[in-house]
Amino acid sequence: MKRSAIYTRLSKDRPEERSRADQEADCTALCRAKGFEVVAVHTDLESGYRRTARRPGYEALLRDVQAGATDAVVIWKLDRLTRQGIRQIAPLLDVLEQSGTILLSVHDPIDTSTAMGEGTLGLLASVAKQESENISVRTRRAKLHHAEKGRHKDGGPRPFGLTRDWSAVVPEEARLIRSAAERVLTGDSLRSIVLDWNRQGVVTSTGRGWSIQALRGLLLQRRLYGVRVHDGRVVAKGTWPSILDEATSRRLSAVLTDPKRRSGRPAHSYLLTGFLWCSRCGGRMRSTHPSGGKRKYTCPPKPDGCNGIAILADDAEREVGAQILIAMDSPRLRETLHDDDGGGEEFTVAIAADEMKLEELAQDWAANRITRPEWLVARDAVQARLDQSRRRLAEIAVKLPLVQEDLSGRWEDLTFDEKRQVLGVVVDSIIVMPATRGRHFFDPTRLSIKWRF
Ligand SMILES: [Zn+2]
Numbered sequence: 001m002k003r004s005a006i007y008t009r010l011s012k013d014r015p016e017e018r019s020r021a022d023q024e025a026d027c028t029a030l031c032r033a034k035g036f037e038v039v040a041v042h043t044d045l046e047s048g049y050r051r052t053a054r055r056p057g058y059e060a061l062l063r064d065v066q067a068g069a070t071d072a073v074v075i076w077k078l079d080r081l082t083r084q085g086i087r088q089i090a091p092l093l094d095v096l097e098q099s100g101t102i103l104l105s106v107h108d109p110i111d112t113s114t115a116m117g118e119g120t121l122g123l124l125a126s127v128a129k130q131e132s133e134n135i136s137v138r139t140r141r142a143k144l145h146h147a148e149k150g151r152h153k154d155g156g157p158r159p160f161g162l163t164r165d166w167s168a169v170v171p172e173e174a175r176l177i178r179s180a181a182e183r184v185l186t187g188d189s190l191r192s193i194v195l196d197w198n199r200q201g202v203v204t205s206t207g208r209g210w211s212i213q214a215l216r217g218l219l220l221q222r223r224l225y226g227v228r229v230h231d232g233r234v235v236a237k238g239t240w241p242s243i244l245d246e247a248t249s250r251r252l253s254a255v256l257t258d259p260k261r262r263s264g265r266p267a268h269s270y271l272l273t274g275f276l277w278c279s280r281c282g283g284r285m286r287s288t289h290p291s292g293g294k295r296k297y298t299c300p301p302k303p304d305g306c307n308g309i310a311i312l313a314d315d316a317e318r319e320v321g322a323q324i325l326i327a328m329d330s331p332r333l334r335e336t337l338h339d340d341d342g343g344g345e346e347f348t349v350a351i352a353a354d355e356m357k358l359e360e361l362a363q364d365w366a367a368n369r370i371t372r373p374e375w376l377v378a379r380d381a382v383q384a385r386l387d388q389s390r391r392r393l394a395e396i397a398v399k400l401p402l403v404q405e406d407l408s409g410r411w412e413d414l415t416f417d418e419k420r421q422v423l424g425v426v427v428d429s430i431i432v433m434p435a436t437r438g439r440h441f442f443d444p445t446r447l448s449i450k451w452r453f
Contacts, residue, residue: 001035001036001037002034002035002036002037002071002072002102003036003037003039003069003070003071003072004031004034004036004037004038004039004070004071004072004073004074004104005038005039005040005041005042005061005064005065005069005070005072005073005074006024006027006028006031006038006040006041006042006074006075007041007042007043007057007058007061007073007074007075008020008023008024008027008041008042008043008044008057008075008076009043009044009045009055009057009058010023010043010044010045020043020045023076023106024041024043026076026106027074027075027076027106030074030104030106031072031074034072034104034113036071036072036074038074039069039070040060040061040064040069040070042057042058042060042061042064043057044056044057044058058092061073061092062091062092062095065092065095065096065099065101066095066099068099070101071101071102072101072102072103072104072113073092073096073101073102073103073104074104074105074106075103075104075105075106076105076106076107077105077106077107077108078105078107078108078110096112143230144230144231144235147228147229147230147235147236148228148230148235148236149236149239150228150236150237150238150239151228151239152166152223152228152238152239152240157204157205157206158205158206159205159221159223160173160177160204160205160218161173161174161176161177161224161243162240162241162243166239166240167240167241168241169241169243174243176197176202177218177219177224177243177244178243178244180193180197180215180219181219181244181248181249181252184219184252184255184256185248185251185252185255187417187418187421189417190212190215190216190256191212193215194210194211194212194215197210197215198210216256219252219253219256220252220253220256220257222234222249223238223240224242224243224244224249225242225243225244225245225246225248225249226238226240226241226242227246233359246348246352247348250348250351250352250393251348251393254347254351254390254393254394255394257390257394258391258394270287270295270297270313270317271313271317271320271416271419271420271423272287272297272313272316272317272320272423272430273286273287273297275320275423275427275429275430276297276311276316276429276430276432277429277430277431277432278299278305278306278308278309278431278432279309279431279432279433279434279448280299280306280308280309280434281299281305281306281308283299283300283304283305283306284300284304284305285297285298285299285300285305285309285310285311285432286298286299286300287313288310294312294313294314295312295313295314296310296311296312296313297310297311297313297316297432298310299432308434309432309433309434309435311432311435311446311447312442315442316432316447319442319444319447320423320427320430320447320449321411321412321419323447323449324411324422324423324426324427325411327426327451347389347390347392347393348393350385350389351386351389351390351393354382354385354386354389355386357382358379358382358383358386361375361378361379361382362375362379425452426451426452427449427450427451427452428450428451428452429449429450430447430448430449430450431447431448431450432446432447432448433445433446433447433448434446
């Protein structure tokens, strides 16, 4: 006796549909008529509005067929197999055809077990595949065309900061976006902005509270400065009003995508992590905290270091803090802190130019104007320069959050994050010398600070 698996699907939004029990009963009757034994019934209950909803029943059915656990698949109606038409079931049809599993439908003239139905499966499968390809080519082309005209993406929730039809800004939301951008660029954390927004009752365009991820995603959207992005690249000037200017947007993205930056709790649990270098081997010292012992910064073992130098963390941090306070009196540091733009403009322009260059190179290669090796060589050079500019921009794009006139004496009052920011701006690196043997108190001369100014 042939084994058969029944698949039924019910849409919550179409009450006129026959109930699942009815569908199953019809399928079972068909199996009985054909002399099949029903070995499994798979079912999905779906809502048509949630397009990404998983379909565990359909997946289980696919697994059954792949595993050879059934000889026939019985469905109520072909369009019950999938909501989005035949193209969606190409994978199943393929598997059915390969494994020689029969497909039977109660309501369609499909019975691949008969001589008449033979070949139906292959035909269906190829129609499905063709349809699927056509649709994707058609939609791709239409979408690109749409994008190149600078029109916004259709559908989706209302963009935060703009009206539903994208034709005008929502002043209050635009103000919030600008203020968040300003705060990020002056070194504030996404976390604190999110806290403030949620405290003020600011919600997303779908009415939800803000999360760090959502805010980060928002601030990285290039539509904020009025350009249309398609497949990750800018294809046109958008037809909607911009909320940020391009320079601000680029600085924001440099800061937010800086690998050194982590959202949430600071990744650097120790203040000087990343700043201390071993004087013996040049290794980057790591924070260590032996249980029962004192916190230390230590040169890591091979291959990253020589494991030969360590310094007590509390002492080192106090000393560096003290030296920063002294340095604060230096007129050159004050100048650095007051330098509003820090050359950000220059890097912004360079980044835009290099991104353009990469794009042109790719087009040259695509049009056979240059060979692939030529393209790769040129691309690597531009990419390296681009990475460098982005790193520099990320470093300087964060302005100090402090009252700049009155930094001295405030070191101890700063939060951990603020201290890290000050360090990042004023300290390039700190070389740690070996301890002098037999010396049992902290020796400040072991720290040699290389300033950025
Ligand atoms: Zn070392």
